[in-house]
């Protein structure tokens with residue numbers, strides 16, 4: 001048995017050992033206020049040999065008590081052993097569990113792979129986005145003036161530190177252009193697609209979710225034109241829907257492209273006759289696109305007098321909804337097995 005020099009510690013040791021014999025919950029002695037009071041007292045002592053000696057004795061007392069508790073507390077002997085290697089039904093009385101079945105990949109994941117594969121055949125490389133970003137990448141680097149009303153269309157979620165949950169995958173554009181500027185100088189174009197999750201502070205309905213997926217595309221090189229933009233998107237969409245499509249563009253406004261367009265395709269379900277999917281219009285507005293604004297290129301250190309480029313942003317959920325006639329975007333994040341099993 002340990003012996004202690006300090007009178008205060010001698011007293012506490014005697015008291016706690018006596019309590020240990022009586023206590024039902026032996027471990028409660030290790031939490032005794034008298035023991036923590038010794039540690040509190042230690043903190044008030046001036047640094048020096050007295051403090052070091054006192055600290056050593058307090059620790060020794062704690063270790064002795066821990067050892068005594070270990071020796072006193074006997075393991076319960078009436079528990080039946082469990083054979084962890086046994087098959088499921090041997091250890092009886094199992095809780096009700098869901099039956100084991102293999103899962104499957106989410107339809108959005110599968111379609112992203114499909115989309116990326118089509119673009120990789122066209123020479124585009126896929127880059128991941130991020131789910132938290134700053135104001136500069138979300139707005140300023142994309143030619144959104146400070147306090148410009150166009151920012152309102154991208155209302156999203158914010159942290160207390162003013163980081164934003166990206167409302168579009170264009171948040172990666174400045175990074176991609178900066179990182180690949182050397183490719184341009186080496187005579188290679190920049191061809192990148194960025195599929196990822198984005199967030200909007202939207203009222204939810206069959207066509208709007210607060211979380212959805214977007215596909216950003218960026219192509220910069222010498223002599224890139226609107227004709228290249230239209231041909232690239234038309235080729236992608238015709239491959240994705242496995243049919244020929246008519247396309248048309250209408251002027252639009254985005255701060256980060258000039259000129260900007262809304263891009264529409266002839267409805268792949270009714271061949272322009274009008275159906276419930278195209279709201280009887282025969283055409284479906286599918287995405288926003290345009291020629292990258294010179295200010296955006298300049299911000300990334302690329303000379304807009306030498307290089308031009310196009311960019312687009314397209315809702316992936318929307319593409320998939322049209323492909324499989326899914327009538328409500330909210331199914332994708334519902335975790336509804338009846339819905340998900342249809343895509344196995």
Ligand SMILES: [Zn+2]
Nearest residue numbers: 267270275278
């Ligand atoms: Zn239609």
